[in-house]
Amino acid sequence: MTQNTSAPLAGIRIIDLTSAVVGPYATQVLGEYGADVIKVEERSGDVIRWICGRSPTPGMPGKFLHMNGNKRSICLDLKQEEGRQALLKLVDTAHVFLHNMRPAALARLGLDAETLRKRHSPLIHASIVGFGSKGRYAGRPAYDSILQGGTGLASLFATHGAEPRYVPYVVVDRTAGLMVANAVLAALFAHQRDGAGRTLEVPMFESFAALLLSEHMYGHTFDPPTGPLGDQRLLDANAKPVQTRDGYVCITTNTDAQVKRLFEALGRSDLANDARYATSLARIEHVSEFFSARADVVRQFSTEELMERLLEHDVPIMPCHTLDSLLQDPHLRDVGLIENDTHPTQGAIKRIKPAMSMSGFQAKLRHHAPHIGEQSTEILRELGYSPADIENLFNRGIALAHKPDPSSRPQ
Template sequence: MDNKTPQLPLAGIRILDLTSAVVGPYATQTLADYGADVIKLEQQSGDIIRWISGHSPTPGMSGKFMHMNRNKRSLCLNLKTERGKAAFMKLAARSHIVIHNMRPDAMARLGISFGALSSVNPNLIYCNIVGFGSQGRYANRPAYDSILQGATALASLFAQNGNEPRYVPYVVVDRTAALMVANAIMVALYAQTRSPGPREIEVPMFESYATLVLSEHLYGESFDPPISPSGDKRLLDENARPVKTSDGYICVTTNTDAQVLALFDAMGRPQLKSDPRFNRALNRIDHIAEFFSLRAQEIAKHDTQYWLERLTQYDIPCMPCHTISSLLSDPHIADVGLVQKQQHPTQGTIRHLNVPVSMTGFSPTLRHHAPHIGEHTRQILTEAGFGQDDISTMLQAGEAYQSDPQDSAAGN
């Protein structure tokens, strides 16, 4: 690293990452973006998200995989073989963090439980990402995002107005839990500076997201006995959605009294500012359906551009209701450089999503693109102290695997 280049906040932290799909990889990419050396351990078939998230110029490099696995290196070991397992233990002994999203029984069968690894690394942080907490009756059940959207009552919220339950078309439980995982690991790293020693973390996705849904919608049932039904009516009303204009949709939210009064002026209905149903927040709770209905009627009278300009003039929070395509063309996205075209060694031109967080002394960079399966196996084993002959023997015996990205590119 150039002496003039600021050191990334997590430089020097080594993470052995056994996760796949979304929750684990998104968590470890967050840490990788801040400078951690994330070693992505895959089996020869690779992370499932390589294959179930659309096509790519070369096999196994789907867009979703690439957007969650940049700044990592890929290592392939067969943990069911003696030498593959020994190599893993050697890597675990020199890592700060081991993280997985397999069921605990599977980790125990492989002989890489917290107890086994902390015996070779007395300061290891060992993070279990599980579907359900180990102390409950659902422990060891498999879990996917859609399963948890239903189980945490999120899907049922769509049925509040006579619709059917449905999933949010975004893996919201996985993505949110991933941030909780990254947060827990950062706390554990800080705790190590005060009191060294092995630490085991468990992040249960079901309970973690259930807490969020309940904190949002428990509402009057927060009290015993309940003082009103559950559910935030401001969020569940049928008109609590993008508002239809004469030629499209607009997103507008007015939470404060001042914003609501300004909205009445913007709509040309200043007399409503004296209406006791709407001019105080506590009153609006009981008349929210009427307020939303009135808002919808007025906004339908003009086009989207009119309302964007009009509402901005009155300092009312509003934005266009983007599609994925129009979001990419949003001028603010261009201003901040969030999406940039990069040249990938094997995938051609790709849209790279930059880290939006800014911090003094922190300059997030694309250190290396998302890896092919086992792309860095020889490099990582060499760093761990294995000789080249030993590595070649492991590769030939199927105890490790090394891909050649150029061969993959040529194959297409």
Template sequence: MMASASQQAGRAPLEGLRIVDLTQVVVGPYATQFLADFGAEVIKIEHPSGDLARWIGGRSPTPGMAAKYLHLNRNKKSLALDLKKPGALDALKKLIASADVVVHNMRPPAAARLGLSAEDLIRLKPDLIYCSVVGFGQEGRYRDKPAYDSIIQGASGLAAINNGGDGQPRFVPMVIADRTVGVMVANSILMAVVQRLRHGGPQVVEVPMFESMTAFVLAEHMFLKTFDPPLGATGDSRLLDPNSRPVRTADGYLCVTANTDAQVFAMFDAMGRPELRTDPRFAEKRARFENIGEMFRIRNEVFATRTTAEWLEVLEAADIPAMPLHTLDSVLDDPHLADTGLFQKIEHPTEGTITNLRNPVRFSTYEPALKWPAPHIGEHSIELLRDAGLGDEDIQAMVASGATVDHAAAREATR
């Protein structure tokens, strides 16, 4: 979808913000891609072997360009550095001296051993925004433990409540902790940018995954243990009821939610059960909550008698929120998403035609656009090292030692 004239004329909100991104896999790259979409210059620092996400996201036409990596790293530049080899760390620090933000997801002791602690880098750039994404808050006993998405899903209680009604805990089949915390990381960096603009810097930001995801889950499910003394158990029973799931129809499934009195009563009418309006179990909100399992059971029995298309027509006419249950494949063909241009066919320089997921956020004067697709390992190494003040002789010495990668030369050599 083309941007309007006013959007095309607008300047990117984060234009001029330089971010040195030492994160990898999902949580950090998800955050920094959002910032890159809105104009930040994001310099992705990765080992010459590449971000792990390049290799664990399935096959690709060119090795190291997996789909998951492509969807997390557009609009960024890649600088390959082996920080344990001569010259690489000095080059990185020169680059950081010109940056506004540094973000990493290393464990803090590892960052400190490399000379990349907050104290080290603020000496280089006194107004630096330093953001560390950690598995566990550094004031707690778990501070040195490693973490991945599955670890945080389990530890935060999310896997326990995602039990399918049979009591067996399950991970949500996507890296939801990484992506949820990634949004928090982007927000935290933006708040630090605003704070620096208004009050000056520096600012040291820590975003702990365990605490962040636990707060995210318990804001929903601490429930009656919020009160002291507790008024009951944890867990929102409306959400945890076994019948709180996509509703089976005569030929498939649909998703329907009725919360207000008007929606619930309209749904009863649509179901052909108007007498439920005055049933004391369902006549008002508190009673419905206490009897939500029975209401779901009745609803599910009735909905099984007609097709999905028939129900959607009836529910839409009554202004009751409902949508068909999409699969991962069918959602790709959703007509509304075609209208809004979420899926963009683009030509990648090496991967051929790919489907890019457009950033869906709209500003009145700016629409985030694809400046360039996700880069190859070290695709921008030479230009960024020159920008940091290194001469060609020093750069070639780093290439020769394996401290960096000259992507263009390596690609030419393989032709």
């Protein structure tokens, strides 16, 4: 693996016992900053390998590839003592141990924070849990859809009589993944100052509930309440993409000046000067009328004409993309977000590059997303195992190494 010594996290080793989305997404971000992420998998591998569609060779679907670059995979049977000992040797070399196992299962394996930090005190032990350990839901299983419902997100779609529904994107997992990455970065920063380890717990339910409530607690922030729960600008039935003559656009006007320029750009100075829409507080009181008036005007124009007029007047607007049209967006092509690449076993792929930029550092792909146990031999060798010891672990099923099948390789 090529080490980028200018990377912010160069020299930081992260042991990743997570699966699915929240943990792998967090470590994907940390890997992009240069951390050496070692993905520890059981024989069946990360569940996301098998529930996200077909791939040229088994267990390598697109979603897995997009969340597991810059990682190395070692496959160990942690239920066997020698497999657990290999993991403990690996932990001894690490700065961060990250998992999303349930606490009881973690304790049975002796991988809980108290045990590991007694062995390796500088360790940052990070737990991703569905529900915080101090509450009555502690230890329950949780997936993104469970938490979309449990936090009230799904019910927001039912505000105007529709049925509750899930956002078609694992928004709780992805958001919690960023929170995990932030917490690990903060712990690493603190470690640089005092050399001490840390024990972290990131509960997904509470984390997302806090975000949603900060958006929608609204008048109930005060005691007694000054108004109802819910930001009506977001919950109104017309708070959605606006239909044009030939499609849909997304328009947001938060300032009084933007609202004035919107209606003037569309030839409706009468609405620009309407007292119901002229100020922010007035628009809150008349939000449904404002959205309806806007929709009535917008549908008279084509998407192209709207884009031209509103951009000329500095009004925020974007076309309402489909997944297909997003891939063709000219700005994304300008910045090179998606590039053609070749995976060693999956052949030609489209790779999503990191969007952030940082002076003095260019995020690079150091290693493609791995097969289960693809680097088992390499990592065991780094831990001091001899070739004979490694072969013995493989023969006894304590460790597994990926062996490419030439017949299944893409042409």
